Amino acid sequence: MEHTIAEKILLAHTDKKDIAPGEFIEAKLDLCLGNDITAPLAIEEFKKSGFKKVFSRNKVVLVPDHFTPAKDLPSANQAKILSNFAEEQKLKNYFEVGCMGIEHALLPEKGLVSPGMLVIGADSHTCTYGALGSYSTGVGSTDLARAFVDGKCWFKIPQSIKFVYKGRLSKWISGKDLILFTIGQIGVDGALYCAMEFCGPVIKKLGMDDRFTMSNMAIEAGACVGLIEPDGITWEYLKEHQRIGLQNTRKKLSAVSCQLSADLKSDEDARYQRIYEWDVTNLEPQVAGPHLPSNVKPVSELSGIKLDQVVIGSCTNGRLSDLRIAAEILKGKTVKKGLRLIVIPATQKIYLDGIKQGFIETFVKAGAVVSTPTCGPCLGGHMGILAEGEVCLATTNRNFIGRMGSPKSFVYLASPAVAIASAITGKITHPAEVI
Numbered sequence: 113m114e115h116t117i118a119e120k121i122l123l124a125h126t127d128k129k130d131i132a133p134g135e136f137i138e139a140k141l142d143l144c145l146g147n148d149i150t151a152p153l154a155i156e157e158f159k160k161s162g163f164k165k166v167f168s169r170n171k172v173v174l175v176p177d178h179f180t181p182a183k184d185l186p187s188a189n190q191a192k193i194l195s196n197f198a199e200e201q202k203l204k205n206y207f208e209v210g211c212m213g214i215e216h217a218l219l220p221e222k223g224l225v226s227p228g229m230l231v232i233g234a235d236s237h238t239c240t241y242g243a244l245g246s247y248s249t250g251v252g253s254t255d256l257a258r259a260f261v262d263g264k265c266w267f268k269i270p271q272s273i274k275f276v277y278k279g280r281l282s283k284w285i286s287g288k289d290l291i292l293f294t295i296g297q298i299g300v301d302g303a304l305y306c307a308m309e310f311c312g313p314v315i316k317k318l319g320m321d322d323r324f325t326m327s328n329m330a331i332e333a334g335a336c337v338g339l340i341e342p343d344g345i346t347w348e349y350l351k352e353h354q355r356i357g358l359q360n361t362r363k364k365l366s367a368v369s370c371q372l373s374a375d376l377k378s379d380e381d382a383r384y385q386r387i388y389e390w391d392v393t394n395l396e397p398q399v400a401g402p403h404l405p406s407n408v409k410p411v412s413e414l415s416g417i418k419l420d421q422v423v424i425g426s427c428t429n430g431r432l433s434d435l436r437i438a439a440e441i442l443k444g445k446t447v448k449k450g451l452r453l454i455v456i457p458a459t460q461k462i463y464l465d466g467i468k469q470g471f472i473e474t475f476v477k478a479g480a481v482v483s484t485p486t487c488g489p490c491l492g493g494h495m496g497i498l499a500e501g502e503v504c505l506a507t508t509n510r511n512f513i514g515r516m517g518s519p520k521s522f523v524y525l526a527s528p529a530v531a532i533a534s535a536i537t538g539k540i541t542h543p544a545e546v547i
Contacts (some may be wrong), residue, residue: 282456296408
């Protein structure tokens, strides 16, 4: 039977000979992830059930990143639970303040994810790793607790939806614009419990950071995973980050006779729920308005909306290329008086590289605040909570009511280029207007 890339990876992690959408399977995991919000609940259930030892000290990853450095006593207690558990279990992959980062930027950077892997995380944006050709998806804390025990999880085989992007991207268009456009077209439930598969000539030319951004926001369309077929760009990234290795991945996928150079991709006659094709040649930078990621309009239709705050960061757009784009536009200019610009590098390495390349100096000289890596204001955690009536433009992934603070605040989502241009003018602005 012909299969999609999602089905191939899931099948390879079972003892089955075939699978089909809608079927429930129990599959062996390569990695399971928790953070300072979700992992304490999993740890509590694990211990309450009488278990003493995790299935693998190498395959359990804990990253306190949401409320760290701890903003108050409750968050400090949450982080302490992770620290104690990591020490008790002698976990190899525990990353706390000083060596941590936002989990979904950190794991690929640390070489923990590679093509063909099956990964769960008790965080909805675990789908980020689909950019590397990994089936990665978010689960609940009790699912994570069970995974701690035996390294397995139950899955329902999703249907797949193919998204084909054609044409040529204009100067200011990025992966963030492509995924916002996509969500705007299909809605926040347009891929409900489906595997989104991003492909076409435009995707083949995208760098890894843009691919991570697209896969990261698959959940905002209701998808369980956002997959991109591994190619030369993927393997260059893996080589640079000292990946797990081609031989291990080939062995892992031997159940479906996958050779990564040719077969870790969907078969020609694979079944899809639907196929979308768009020519994005004339696409404008996209902005999602309050209060849904699907409330998307071209930047020209929202131009001029006054802002109180701009945030550049998160697991969606806090990578080095995002900082580079923002710093290059901002260099020699200043942040609009009365506006708060908050820049949050996604990992310690990105922070350090941003210092070495002069990006951090550019931000500080222009009047921005630069934070240590943290999820921070993205989920209303800290480092930039909005007051009643305030308006923010962010490179984050969600703009639900009250997401970043007061339920009477307003959040717009956009790319780093649009965000920094808007920080300069104090209102939503096309980046071409400030160059």
